[in-house]
Amino acid sequence: MGSDAPLLTVEELSVVFHGRGSDEVRAVDGVSFTLEEGRVTGLVGESGCGKSVTSLALMGLLPDRGVRVGGSAVMRLPEGPVNLLGLSARRMRDLRGSRLAMIFQDPLSSLNPVVPIGRQVTEILRRHRGMRGSAAEREAADLLYRVGIPDPRRRLREYPHQLSGGMRQRALIAMAVACRPRVMIADEPTTALDVTIQAQILELLKDLVTEEGTALLMITHDLGVVAGLCDDINVLYAGRAVERAPRAPLFAEPTHPYTVGLLGSIPRLDAPRGEPLTPIRGSVNDNIAWSQGCAFAPRCDHYTLECLQGPPVLAPVGAAAGVEGAAARTAATGRAAAADGGHVHRCVNPLRAGGASDRTAPEGPAAVGEDEEERG
Amino acid sequence: MLRFLVRRLLQLIPTLGGLSILLFVWLQRLPGGPEYALLPDDATAEQRAQLRRSLGLDQPITVQYLAFLRRILQGDLGTSLNTGRPVTEEFFTRFPATFELAVTAMLIAVTVGVPLGYLAARKRGSVLDFAAVGGSLLGICTPVFFLAFLLKVVFAERLGLFPSAFRLSPGMSRTDLSGFVVLDGLRTGEFDVVRDALLHLALPGLALASIPLAVIVRMTRASVLEVVGEDYVRTANAKGLHPGTVRTRHVMRNAMLPVVTAIGLLTGSLFAGAVLTESVFAFPGVGSFVYAATQGRDYPVLTGFILLIATMYVLINLLVDISYSLLDPRVRAQ
Numbered sequence: 038m039g040s041d042a043p044l045l046t047v048e049e050l051s052v053v054f055h056g057r058g059s060d061e062v063r064a065v066d067g068v069s070f071t072l073e074e075g076r077v078t079g080l081v082g083e084s085g086c087g088k089s090v091t092s093l094a095l096m097g098l099l100p101d102r103g104v105r106v107g108g109s110a111v112m113r114l115p116e117g118p119v120n121l122l123g124l125s126a127r128r129m130r131d132l133r134g135s136r137l138a139m140i141f142q143d144p145l146s147s148l149n150p151v152v153p154i155g156r157q158v159t160e161i162l163r164r165h166r167g168m169r170g171s172a173a174e175r176e177a178a179d180l181l182y183r184v185g186i187p188d189p190r191r192r193l194r195e196y197p198h199q200l201s202g203g204m205r206q207r208a209l210i211a212m213a214v215a216c217r218p219r220v221m222i223a224d225e226p227t228t229a230l231d232v233t234i235q236a237q238i239l240e241l242l243k244d245l246v247t248e249e250g251t252a253l254l255m256i257t258h259d260l261g262v263v264a265g266l267c268d269d270i271n272v273l274y275a276g277r278a279v280e281r282a283p284r285a286p287l288f289a290e291p292t293h294p295y296t297v298g299l300l301g302s303i304p305r306l307d308a309p310r311g312e313p314l315t316p317i318r319g320s321v322n323d324n325i326a327w328s329q330g331c332a333f334a335p336r337c338d339h340y341t342l343e344c345l346q347g348p349p350v351l352a353p354v355g356a357a358a359g360v361e362g363a364a365a366r367t368a369a370t371g372r373a374a375a376a377d378g379g380h381v382h383r384c385v386n387p388l389r390a391g392g393a394s395d396r397t398a399p400e401g402p403a404a405v406g407e408d409e410e411e412r413g
Numbered sequence: 414m415l416r417f418l419v420r421r422l423l424q425l426i427p428t429l430g431g432l433s434i435l436l437f438v439w440l441q442r443l444p445g446g447p448e449y450a451l452l453p454d455d456a457t458a459e460q461r462a463q464l465r466r467s468l469g470l471d472q473p474i475t476v477q478y479l480a481f482l483r484r485i486l487q488g489d490l491g492t493s494l495n496t497g498r499p500v501t502e503e504f505f506t507r508f509p510a511t512f513e514l515a516v517t518a519m520l521i522a523v524t525v526g527v528p529l530g531y532l533a534a535r536k537r538g539s540v541l542d543f544a545a546v547g548g549s550l551l552g553i554c555t556p557v558f559f560l561a562f563l564l565k566v567v568f569a570e571r572l573g574l575f576p577s578a579f580r581l582s583p584g585m586s587r588t589d590l591s592g593f594v595v596l597d598g599l600r601t602g603e604f605d606v607v608r609d610a611l612l613h614l615a616l617p618g619l620a621l622a623s624i625p626l627a628v629i630v631r632m633t634r635a636s637v638l639e640v641v642g643e644d645y646v647r648t649a650n651a652k653g654l655h656p657g658t659v660r661t662r663h664v665m666r667n668a669m670l671p672v673v674t675a676i677g678l679l680t681g682s683l684f685a686g687a688v689l690t691e692s693v694f695a696f697p698g699v700g701s702f703v704y705a706a707t708q709g710r711d712y713p714v715l716t717g718f719i720l721l722i723a724t725m726y727v728l729i730n731l732l733v734d735i736s737y738s739l740l741d742p743r744v745r746a747q
Binding site for chain 2: 129134146148149150151160165198
């Protein structure tokens with residue numbers, strides 16, 4: 038692996054939708070993360086937290102009108118770094134599919150129903166690798182074979198409706214990897230598939246990352262996928278990262294009540310029979326604006342008055358947390374936090390390490406007290 | 414594909430059979446039979462009854478129907494009461510003119526309507542979009558005979574840009590191979606005939622095109638709006654394909670599916686719509702002949718015309734189904 042600088046550095050990415058006559062919606066509100074060669078970075082959160090919008094913004098696939106994108110996303114290319122968000126439509130088209138590829142959620146609706154699979158694979162080879170005729174067809178068959186589609190020659194002539202769900206997703210992956218992209222974004226690639234196929238697809242993605250050194254951005258709400266695949270994890274809530282950590286600390290010592298809640302709402306096979314799941318109460322609709330305080334506070338079992346004093350900042354775990362003040366926010370973003378083993382959170386009243394198991398235990402108030410003291 | 418074709422052709426039999434029954438019953442129920450049309454108003458009841466007998470109208474209804482069916486299958490649609498010539502023959506000599514007119518109208522409607530609908534969708538909310546949507550509403554609302562008349566008065570009589578009547582200018586000589594003026598002209602190299610024929614087709618073609626054009630603009634617009642939001646269009650863009658490729662292969666190939674169905678149905682209705690247009694422009698096709706037939710209660714001609722139109726509809730529908738199965742692999746599979 039050449040340089041150790043990140044392949045893609047996203048800083049303070051924001052996406053605001055401003056439809057005609059309707060209020061502005063901040064779907065993504067200052068998200069920062071990096072993608073590195075051969076590593077899988079996860080964006081985790083429930084529906085509506087801004088995961089997919091983030092990926093579409095990076096791909097330049099958001100609509101032209103009614104959307105404002107801010108921040109930067111600098112990609113390291115052989116010819117020098119470029120900010121994806123500032124590229125012309127033409128330059129972006131050249132990068133899309135060749136350096137930067139995406140795998141979508143629903144493989145059936147993501148494939149054109151009236152065009153043979155082969156054509157849908159060869160068109161990208163034709164566009165970016167200049168391949169024509171039988172050479173393109175041979176390569177397409179090769180690609181399908183590599184992603185585990187048996188009898189690829191025959192499949193090339195078939196249409197999406199003739200393939201099974203898993204095959205379709207494999208075909209989409211074949212298209213995504215056709216030009217050996219450096220950065221790949223997978224937006225819930227397994228959501229529409231049944232469990233056994235999910236595992237196969239994840240295995241395939243993992244192999245592609247290790248073999249090709251691709252940087253993969255994995256967007257999911259499935260913590261099982263995260264545990265099995267992601268090296269670094271960003272937990273998103275209401276358009277902002279609320280916790281970021283490498284996989285091990287995140288699962289071992291989650292500190293943000295939202296992360297803890299997500300982990301607590303996974304059904305476990307080894308849980309005692311009859312034990313109820315502990316879902317996070319309410320829905321994303323119950324949010325308050327970040328400018329007023331922690332957006333998660335209305336759904337949080339641990340919130341204190343201090344949570345409503347202003348926007349909390351992203352700070353290293355263990356360090357003094359607080360609400361947004363002078364330069365606190367920028368100082369605490371990604372790079373600064375790397376020194377602390379990369380575990381950061383955005384919470385004024387975090388759960389202690391290991392708090393996952395006793396989330397509902399009456400330790401909450403005690404934790405509040407400790408935090409207050411630390412700060413004082 | 415062959416099996417599909419054979420099955421669809423077999424399905425035509427019950428369709429057309431049912432149609433013949435409907436048509437026959439409808440004719441039976443019509444007030445004022447041929448004895449009123451053929452005989453002077455002061456004819457006696459005895460004279461009318463005698464005519465009914467001679468036409469076989471006193472036979473049991475099933476016998477009449479079978480006789481009716483047999484004649485149709487033999488290509489005998491009876492004799493025109495107005496001209497005294499066989500209806501089939503009258504249609505045969507006039508059909509090429511109507512066919513050319515209908516094709517002209519459809520070509521105008523498709524070549525203008527599809528791109529306009531696409532542009533209106535892509536520039537949604539723009540002046541062009543409003544103009545296209547508003548204009549098509551106007552097109553649907555305006556009666557064809559009124560539009561035909563308006564075009565004739567303005568462009569033919571006032572401005573003198575186009576001829577106001579007939580298929581060819583008087584005195585234009587041509588070699589008649591098939592009755593299709595434009596085709597014959599192209600084959601024999603008589604390009605002055607082609608030019609003259611096209612000028613004569615322009616105004617009636619435009620008038621006849623108004624409704625199909627309006628429908629095609631709206632259908633294309635709605636369909637494109639739906640398709641551009643589809644996931645596979647996003648996939649195509651994510652591949653970095655050129656906008657032209659995305660437009661033709663991914664957007665239009667899908668967006669045209671419902672439009673093709675509409676085009677089929679509209680083509681059928683063109684032959685019916687030709688009745689009014691042709692009569693305004695004195696265009697010597699089936700339409701103006703039928704228009705005259707309605708004036709004179711020429712039942713054999715009317716029956717034949719309905720049968721002709723219905724058959725056209727059914728055949729065009731067959732063509733639509735075939736083209737649909739070529740365009741959409743999901744239909745082929747069934």
